[in-house]
Amino acid sequence: MSIKYNPKVIEHFKNPHNQGVIENPDAEALVGSPACGDQIAIYLKINNDVIEDIKFESYGCASNIATASIVTDLAKGKTLEEALSIKWTEAVQELGGLPPVKYHCSVLAVDGLRAAIKDYLRKTGRLPEEELSPDLVREELYHVIYPPQGLDIVSLKRVKYIGVEDGKVRIEISFTHDDPYLQEIIDEIKEKVSDLPGVKDIEVVNQGRGDY
Amino acid sequence: MRAYFDHCRSTYVDKRVIDEMMPWWTEKYWAPSSFTYTGTTAAEAIENSQMAYAKLFGGKPDEVHFAPSHAVANNIAIQGVLGNAQEGTVPHVITTSIEHGTTMDLVKQLEKLGKIRVTYLPVDKNGLVDLDALQKSIDKDTVLVSMAAVNYMVGTIQPVKEISKIIREKNPEVLIHYDLTWALGRLPDLALASYADIITASIERIHGPKGVTALWVKKGVGVKGPIYGSQAYSRIVPGTPDVPSIVGAGKALQLMQEGLEEKIEHMKQLRDRLIRETMALVPETLLNGPEGDLRSPSNVCLTFRYVEGESVEMYLDMEDITVDTGSACANPFLEANHVILAMYGDYERAHGAIRMTFTWTTTDEEVDKFLEVIPGIVAKLRKISPLAPKVYKE
Numbered sequence: 001m002s003i004k005y006n007p008k009v010i011e012h013f014k015n016p017h018n019q020g021v022i023e024n025p026d027a028e029a030l031v032g033s034p035a036c037g038d039q040i041a042i043y044l045k046i047n048n049d050v051i052e053d054i055k056f057e058s059y060g061c062a063s064n065i066a067t068a069s070i071v072t073d074l075a076k077g078k079t080l081e082e083a084l085s086i087k088w089t090e091a092v093q094e095l096g097g098l099p100p101v102k103y104h105c106s107v108l109a110v111d112g113l114r115a116a117i118k119d120y121l122r123k124t125g126r127l128p129e130e131e132l133s134p135d136l137v138r139e140e141l142y143h144v145i146y147p148p149q150g151l152d153i154v155s156l157k158r159v160k161y162i163g164v165e166d167g168k169v170r171i172e173i174s175f176t177h178d179d180p181y182l183q184e185i186i187d188e189i190k191e192k193v194s195d196l197p198g199v200k201d202i203e204v205v206n207q208g209r210g211d212y
Numbered sequence: 213m214r215a216y217f218d219h220c221r222s223t224y225v226d227k228r229v230i231d232e233m234m235p236w237w238t239e240k241y242w243a244p245s246s247f248t249y250t251g252t253t254a255a256e257a258i259e260n261s262q263m264a265y266a267k268l269f270g271g272k273p274d275e276v277h278f279a280p281s282h283a284v285a286n287n288i289a290i291q292g293v294l295g296n297a298q299e300g301t302v303p304h305v306i307t308t309s310i311e312h313g314t315t316m317d318l319v320k321q322l323e324k325l326g327k328i329r330v331t332y333l334p335v336d337k338n339g340l341v342d343l344d345a346l347q348k349s350i351d352k353d354t355v356l357v358s359m360a361a362v363n364y365m366v367g368t369i370q371p372v373k374e375i376s377k378i379i380r381e382k383n384p385e386v387l388i389h390y391d392l393t394w395a396l397g398r399l400p401d402l403a404l405a406s407y408a409d410i411i412t413a414s415i416e417r418i419h420g421p422k423g424v425t426a427l428w429v430k431k432g433v434g435v436k437g438p439i440y441g442s443q444a445y446s447r448i449v450p451g452t453p454d455v456p457s458i459v460g461a462g463k464a465l466q467l468m469q470e471g472l473e474e475k476i477e478h479m480k481q482l483r484d485r486l487i488r489e490t491m492a493l494v495p496e497t498l499l500n501g502p503e504g505d506l507r508s509p510s511n512v513c514l515t516f517r518y519v520e521g522e523s524v525e526m527y528l529d530m531e532d533i534t535v536d537t538g539s540a541c542a543n544p545f546l547e548a549n550h551v552i553l554a555m556y557g558d559y560e561r562a563h564g565a566i567r568m569t570f571t572w573t574t575t576d577e578e579v580d581k582f583l584e585v586i587p588g589i590v591a592k593l594r595k596i597s598p599l600a601p602k603v604y605k606e
Contacts, residue, residue, distance in 0.1 A: 005526075010530075014530070019596050022606070023288050030598055034559040034560055034563075035548075036540065036546070037546070038520065038541060039598055040598070041598035056596075057596050057598035058596055058597065058598070059518065059519070059520050059597045060522075060523065061520060061526070061539065061542065062522065062526045062540060063524035063525055063541075064523075064541070065596070094250070101544065103544070104546075105541075149545060157468070177324070178324065180545040181545060183545065183547070184545065184546045184547065
């Protein structure tokens with residue numbers, strides 16, 4: 001599998017924009033986990049619901065740094081509403097493409113931005129009460145990317161069932177049992193879903209996919 | 213010129229090896245399986261290489277076979293032993309928790325299919341196998357113990373003679389497979405024939421060609437499958453032997469043995485200098501694996517705290533320096549290196565691991581080149597890392 005980076009990715013990796021920390025930020029978020037390898041911190045300065053300044057820190061690979069650089073570029077000067085609508089595909093496009101196995105990096109950068117904005121809305125008492133539901137879980141699973149195809153597992157129809165009961169979430173997925181990405185997918189599902197309000201327990205079951 | 217520190221993945225082929233191989237493609241392109249002049253000439257060429265390996269391992273020439281790759285050789289070694297196990301049983305296989313994918317992925321797959329029961333031996337902070345656990349894990353169903361004599365990631369040298377003794381005292385029926393791929397050209401004594409039943413060793417990591425790996429199977433050891441058909445020349449490795457590569461392997465082995473002790477000494481000095489000076493230049497650098505004589509002379513594996521390995525690898529690449537990393541980001545299946553995880557249980561340490569491996573052709577100038585740029589690269593990445601303490605942010 002070739003994982004060659006294009007020159008624009010390399011440029012953002014070498015000279016990332018908006019890198020650093022904002023002292024006393026209006027909002028901040030740290031997303032990612034040690035198990036998955038990459039983590040991004042986002043800091044926001046907000047005035048009149050406009051992102052006046054944005055900085056990031058990254059523990060991750062070249063594409064992690066490059067996507068954080070481009071996503072913060074895209075968000076700067078935007079209203080919160082506009083920034084919330086930035087999609088990870090736009091970041092990939094803006095970078096002139098990424099190897100599919102690296103798409104999840106751009107998802108992480110966009111998730112970091114959203115988490116920081118939500119932090120602000122929460123602080124200012126404007127975050128609508130979210131109730132744990134299958135739809136809310138599904139929304140999160142749109143951010144879990146199947147690396148070989150570079151598409152999310154919902155669009156790929158690999159999510160077969162989502163059940164929610166008393167804070168217990170059960171998710172059934174469909175991958176071959178020897179799929180080399182299976183563990184990575186399960187870890188990522190748990191990581192994303194555990195951030196939702198009211199989640200006490202997550203069970204991910206692989207139904208298999210026409211194999212033994 | 214590029215400084216290349218990935219010799220435990222692949223090396224350049226020595227010009228003298230290529231010269232030796234060339235006529236076996238262009239003029240003497242024959243297959244060995246007939247009594248004709250052409251057939252016997254090709255067979256003799258293979259015998260020369262068999263003799264070289266037999267001498268090194270301490271076995272007999274006709275016990276040496278040649279597989280078309282390291283992965284295929286380990287598959288024949290492990291699956292071949294299982295192919296000979298009693299039908300209707302679930303054989304027990306013992307390996308370690310730090311094996312290379314050519315062994316690890318195979319036994320995991322066979323385990324998943326329910327074909328074998330597996331014990332993955334734990335290791336200590338030096339990567340040394342737990343001998344007590346080994347002794348305890350051997351039972352009446354155990355058919356095979358398979359491990360690398362030198363670990364590919366952190367260079368730990370296992371006490372294989374002691375390991376063989378433990379196995380044979382507990383159950384002399386158990387077969388022993390040692391993978392010497394990372395030991396070749398790194399350890400002075402590989403005469404292990406009386407301590408093992410099967411030995412595999414690729415040659416591409418010591419300036420030999422890629423498409424060949426030696427597979428030594430002691431006479432009388434039952435190996436059946438997994439590859440069948442076209443067994444005229446070898447029952448164990450079916451198919452037409454790759455004569456040029458086999459000739460090249462023999463030549464590379466011969467060249468390796470010339471002045472081997474000096475070569476090892478040179479690598480040890482480079483290794484120790486690289487570790488010592490990097491640690492002096494870059495604060496909070498961790499050495500993964502053992503120090504001194506427990507470590508392969510050609511392996512250095514470091515983690516720069518708070519910094520992810522693929523970023524370091526990419527920055528070094530832009531400076532014309534090749535290294536390898538244990539980071540999940542650089543792994544096609546996005547998994548952090550299991551060797552470092554098994555040794556330390558620390559994801560950050562695994563993601564940050566930088567492996568640097570060399571041969572006797574590696575120079576002090578290459579080490580200089582690395583030492584010159586590494587402090588700046590790590591400082592730059594620590595500055596942008598959310599995990600790094602404030603002191604690195606100034």
